[in-house]
Amino acid sequence: MLNVLLISAPYVDLYGPIKSAAGRYFPLGLGYIASFLKKNGYSVSLYEPEAQKLNIEEISKIFAEKKPDIVGIGSATPNFYNAVELAKLAKKTCNCKVILGGIHASAIPEFIIEKYHTCFDYLVVGEGEYTMLELLKCLENKQMPDSVPGLCFWHENKVNLTPCRPFIMDLDSLPYPARDMIPQELFYPNLHNARYSKCFTILTSRGCPFNCSFCASGLTLGKKYRVNSAEYVLGEMSMLKEQYGARQLLITDDTFTINKNRLLEICEGMIKKKLNLEWFCFSQITAVDEETLKLMKRAGCYNIGFGIESASPRILKIMGKPYSPQQCKTVIDAANRLGMKTQAFFVFGEPEETIEEINSTVNFAIDINPTLSFFNMLVPYPGTKDFQYFFKDIPLDQIDWKNFVAIGTKSVINKNSNLDLEKIVFNANLKFYMRPRQLLHIISKIKTFHELYSYIKGGLGLLAQMITWKTETRQTDENTLN
Template identity: 30%
Template sequence: MRIVLINPFYPISETPSPPLGLAFLAAALERAGNEVKILDCVVFPFSQDVLATLMREFKPHLAGATAVTMTVDHALDVLDRVKALDPSVTTMIGGPHATFRAAEILKSCNQVDVVACGEGEETIVAMVRALENGVPWKQVPGIAFREGRQLKMTALPPLADLNELAPPARHLIALGRYRALGMPVSMTTSRGCPFKCIFCVGRKMVGATVRYRDPVRVVDEMQGLSTLGFHQINLADDLFTANRRHCLAVCDEILERGLKVNWTSFARVDTVSRQTLERMRRAGCTTVSFGVESGSPEMLRRIKKGITLDQVVQAVQLCLDCGLDPHTSFILGLPGETPETLAQTLAFGERLKAMGVNHGFHILAPFPGTDVRERIDDYDLSILSDDWRQYHANRAIIRTAGVAPETMDAIVIDGERQFDRWLADIGRRRETGEATDVAVWPLVRLEHTVVIYDLMMKGLVEKKGFWRAGASDTADARGVERLIRRVSGELDHPQTRIRAAIEFAVDNRYLERNNAKGLICWSWKDYL
C-alpha cells in the first residue's frame, strides 16, 4: 500500500530537527513492503497545489500526520484537505497531543478516521494490514476509532525490545535542508522515563520502564549520521543518563571505534557523576541539558521533581570541571507559584549564570495528558487558552493564585531582550573589527539561517534558479551572481546578507548547480 506521512509546520525559531518519529514509522512500513512518502511542511512550502499534486501522483491509501500540541491545528488542516481531495483515503493522526485527546479529536474532527495512541510503529503497520485485508479495526492495537456512534479504543503495551525496530528511514527526509539551516539531527538510545514530573507527558507516552537499544546499534547509527555533515547529533532520550551502565557502554563503544562526533544529551542532576561526565566528554559530548524547573525547594517538592538545588549546583560544576557545557532550564507558573518563589528562581538563575552556566526560562504549558491539566482542580492554576497554537511555552496561557500572566511574560521577554542585546553587541564588535571570526560566527550563522529559510519557504530557488546559459554565465564560473540578482528582489534582507548566505550555501554544497541541455539549474541538495 501507499502511505503519506505528514510533518506539520513547526517554526524555525523552535530549532526543529528532522522528524525522527516519522522516520521510524516509515521504516516499519517499508520493512512490511509498503511505499512511503513524507510531506515535510517544516522545510518545504505547503500549499493546496503541493498537496493536490502529491495526491494525484502518489495516490496514497493512508495519510498519517504526527502532532504535538502546538502543531495539531495544522496537522488537522492538512488531513481535512486530504479528505476533500480524496474521501477514500484513510486518515490517521498520532503523537502526544492526539494520544491524550483522542476522543475529542474523533468527536469534533470528521476528517480523522483513526487516532494512533502511544508508540506508533506496530500500530501503523497493523493498520495498513487491516486496510489491505479487510480486518476489523478492533483487532488493530493502539488505536481509537468510531464504530457507529460509539468511540472504541484498543490497547498496546510499549514495544519490549527496541532492537526490533528498523533503522529510521532518513532517506525519505530532506536532511540536506535541515543541515543547510544549521539544525541538529536527532536519534535515541532508549525510550521511557521512570520519573513523575506533573508537567510532562513523557512517562505516560512511552512508559515508566526505560528500554534500551544495544550500544553497538546506537553507535552504528551515530557513525552513519557523522558522515552527513551535521554540526551535532542530539540524543533525544528523555534521560540519557538514567542507567549509568548503558550510558557508559555507549560512550565506550564510541571511544573503541575512535569515532569523532559532537553530540548532546538530556540528564537529571541526580543521575550524573564525575566518571560518567568525563567519559561522555571523551566520547564527544559537548552539552548536557538539565531541567531544573524552579529555584524554590518548595516548588520542586510540589511538582515531584525529586531533586535539590545543591544537586543542581554540584552537577553543573562537575560539567564545567569535565569540560562540558551545562544548560539549565526553568518553568515559570507551576502550581503554587508566588512572587516569592519566582524571586527565588530568578536569584538561582543568576547564581548559575555567575558560575558560567547558560539558563533559560519557559512558562508552563498545560499539555493534554499532563498531571497539571488532567487534575487542574487540585492545583491553584487557571488555564487561559485552549488555542493550541499558543502552547509554545514562550508566553503565559495560565495564571496561578499568586502570579499574573503578565509577570511571567515580562521575565521571558527580558531574557529575549538580553539575547537580542548579545547579538547586537556581536554585530557592533564585528563592525569595529574587535571580534574574532569565532566570536562573530553565532550571529553570522543566524543571519545565514534566516535568509536560507526564507529562500526555502518562498520556493525562490525553484522559481528563479534556472535559466538558459549565456556568455555572462561563462564569466561567472559558479553562476552565483545571477542567482543572487534573481532572488534578491523577492527577499526583504540587506543585499550583503543575501549574498553571504547564498555564497555560504554554495561553498558548503547545500545549493548545487547543474548544467543540462544549455540550461543552468540551481537546487537544494535535499537528500543525503
C-alpha cells in the same frame, strides 16, 4: 499493498518572533514508522513541510499526484489545528483514510475522534509502529480493526477505544529511521545548539521513569525506560558519519544518562571507534557525576542540558523532581569546570508559585552560572497533573490548543494564575543575559563560525520575542488602568 503517505503537521509559525531561532528537525517518530512499514513491504513516502518549505498548494499537489490510500499525520498539541487542516485537505484531494498520531492524539483520543471523526478515521494511541502495521493489514483485508491495540476510531455513531498496546521492549528490532526519504541537508537544530551544519538528531531510548507534573512524554512512550543497545546506537552513529558526513549529534532522549552502564559503553565505543562527533544530550541532575561527565566529554559531549525548573524545594516537590537546588549547583559546577557548555531550563507558573520563589530561581540561575538559561512559562499539556489543575473545569472544546507552545509567546494559564508570566519571563531573560560576565561566558563557548552566526541569529530572535512580551505587557497594564 496500500500506498502510505506520512506527513508532519506544520508548527514553526506558532513560535512567534522567536521562530527565527527554531530548528527544523527530521521527524524521528514518523521516520521510524516509515522504515518499519517499508521493511514490511509497504510503499511509503515521507514529508516534513517546514523543512521542505511546502505550502498548502504544494501539499495538495503531492496528495493528488501520490494518490495515497493512507495519510498518516504526526502532531503535537500546539499544531493540532494544522493537523486538522491537513486531514481536510487529504480528504478533499484523494480518496484516503487519514490516521492521526502523536502526543495530542494519545492524551485525549476520545475527545478528538468524537469532534473530528469527519477528518480522522483513526487515532494511534501510544507507539505507532506495530499499531500502524496491524491497522494496515486490517484495512487491506477489509476487517474491522477493533482487535488492534492502541487505536481510537468512530464506528456506529460512537467512540471505539481499543485496549492499550504494550510498549515495544526490543527497540533493536526496529530499523533506523528512514532519513533517506527527505534530503537531510534541509534539517538543522535550534540555533543555540548549532555548532556544525552537518548536525543530526538521534533517539536511543524510549520512556521516562520520572513523574514531572508538566510533562506529557509518558503518554506516547510510557514510564518504563527502554533502550537501544550500545551496539545499535554506535551502529547508527557510525552510519550517520559515513553516509551523511555527520559532525554533530543531538541526542533527543528525555534523559540519555539514566542507564550508567549503557552510557559508559556508548561513550567508550565512540572513543574506540574514533567517531570524532560532538554531541548534545539532556540529563537528569541525579543521573550524572563528575567522573561520568569526564568520560562523556572525552567521547565528544560538549553540550549538556538539565531541567532544573526551580530553586524552591517546595516547587520542586510539587513538580515531582527528586533533587535539591544544591545538587543542581554541584552538577552544573562540575560540568563548567570541565569546560562543557551547560544549559539550564526553568519553568515559571506552577500552582501556588509565588513571585518571591520565581525571583529566587532567577537569582539561582545567575549563581550556578550555566552557559545558557531558558526561562519558560508553564505549559500544562493535556494528560498531565498540571493540566488537571488548571483546566479541570474547562470543556476541552473551549481550549485553544495553538497556544500550548513549550517556548510560548503567551501564557496559557494567566487566566488561572495571579502571575504575569510574560512580564516575568521578559525580566528574567533581561536580568540573566544582560550582564558582561554572562556574555563573555557565552562567547567563550563559541568554537566555529557557524556557531557564531547561529548565536547572533538566535539572539536576535530572543530579542524580538522580548520586545513582543514587553509590548504586550505594556498594553495589558494600560488596559488595566483604563
